[in-house]
């Protein structure tokens with residue numbers, strides 16, 4: 116495999132992908148790291164740091180640090196932040212070794228207990244001293260946990276604010292309100308962990324994705340700056356014809372934004388729109404117009420636009436803002452979370468109530484980390500070489516017109532498919548309940564590139580000449596008709612000789628090979644299922660839905676798409 120080594124470029128190593136480390140501290144922090152590990156949502160070094168060996172033992176993080184092993188004897192801090200702090204100080208060398216050599220370090224902790232509240236500020240300080248950018252994602256305790264926990268959380272928060280470059284604070288109470296009372300505490304925690312994990316992914320993506328309109332850490336801190344503020348976070352991703360509008364709708368529906376209602380009161384709102392290479396300006400404009408109905412005119416919108424080939428034909432919208440705790444509480448008592456989208460009325464009746472007197476000063480902006488590049492150079496430093504370089508650019512040199520002509524030929528040609536065997540795990544038609552809409556032939560060239568590759572042609576020819584390779588024929592035909600240039604993570608394509616032929620063709624060949632390698636050969640014993648006129652009884656006046664073993668009620672694009680994804 117030939118890899119494009121960005122460190123060889125004239126700009127040097129500064130263009131390498133940023134190294135991200137996520138440290139979960141204490142029980143809550145470790146749960147968040149587990150979720151990230153399970154979902155494989157961020158490409159990062161995952162570390163779990165805890166005083167409690169039982170929790171560490173169950174942690175899925177590849178790197179585990181037992182804090183203050185000798186001091187704590189493997190038992191948790193029992194809700195005492197002093198013990199948590201001592202334990203972290205005992206293990207500071209181990210912590211430093213685990214987290215050094217990273218550009219961005221996320222620290223996640225539930226505040227209020229002993230380990231998270233005591234150790235997270237120490238870890239943040241060590242992280243800062245390594246020269247990394249330090250972002251803390253923390254939760255405040257539920258009100259039912261009592262005043263002492265809240266006081267401990269507030270104290271830890273102050274320490275963290277002094278050390279972190281940005282602090283994303285979630286209110287467990289608020290997240291707990293969003294589940295049904297009968298669902299119980301476990302569900303509340305799960306919901307919270309999921310939101311925190313999502314926000315971590317979104318923030319890391321925003322910071323590392325090269326942007327046409329780049330958002331920096333200063334934008335993030337502006338969006339989060341609020342006296343005693345809590346994070347409002349919404350994320351949506353969608354495919355299909357109305358993907359921009361759908362993605363925004365999902366982001367607004369995120370419980371922390373309460374169907375867009377909470378945005379009516381925000382001063383700063385960070386909006387990041389990202390898509391694959393097919394993302395159009397019209398779509399972005401549509402998203403922003405629609406969003407404008409949910410935010411007051413005076414809201415300062417921090418807008419970012421990113422192109423990430425990994426998104427393929429999806430569009431993702433991320434909304435990040437913050438609201439003072441008092442405003443949030445006032446909103447919660449005034450209006451229960453709503454299911455419906457509530458656009459802002461055209462003429463807002465009254466200005467939002469003034470924010471209550473701040474309890475705590477918003478921390479002064481920290482001096483930029485030595486690792487943090489100046490605003491203009493952020494996209495360069497944060498460019499992920501191996502991912503983006505592997506996606507072929509579609510230029511004039513690509514023989515699109517002739518390929519499309521060939522495809523048109525193939526599309527009108529009937530391949531002699533006598534039957535298609537469904538592999539065991541292909542019978543899962545439940546997955547089709549909410550399928551992504553088909554990609555229309557009019558889709559922009561960069562969304563999906565129909566490619567008739569030499570390899571695909573060979574396969575199709577072989578399929579026509581051999582009755583036993585019917586599945587291969589369908590796959591070949593499907594690959595021929597709709598080859599995605601942005602394959603799934605496990606289909607990443609290696610380029611042996613990138614310059615030797617158009618890279619999209621290479622991609623299609625590799626995709627074809629990958630699909631076929633995973634495809635089981637058709638079983639000899641399976642019989643072709645066909646209905647003759649005499650069998651059709653009361654259905655005699657209807658069109659047959661199964662022809663030559665293919666169920667025509669299942670739209671072609673669905674069958675082909677499913678097979679391609681396998």
Ligand SMILES: Nc1nc2c(ncn2[C@@H]2O[C@H](COP(=O)(O)OP(=O)(O)OP(=O)(O)O)[C@@H](O)[C@H]2O)c(=O)[nH]1
Pocket residue numbers: 140141142143144146166167191192193194195224225226227228229230231232254255256257260264287304305307308
């Ligand atoms: N979101 C979320 N919050 C949690 C979870 N578990 C605990 N919390 C919150 O985090 C706070 C701290 O709890 P833990 O993380 O278990 O405590 P710790 O930091 O490990 O401290 P010790 O148990 O005293 O060693 C609690 O007061 C809860 O508000 C969880 O799974 N998810």
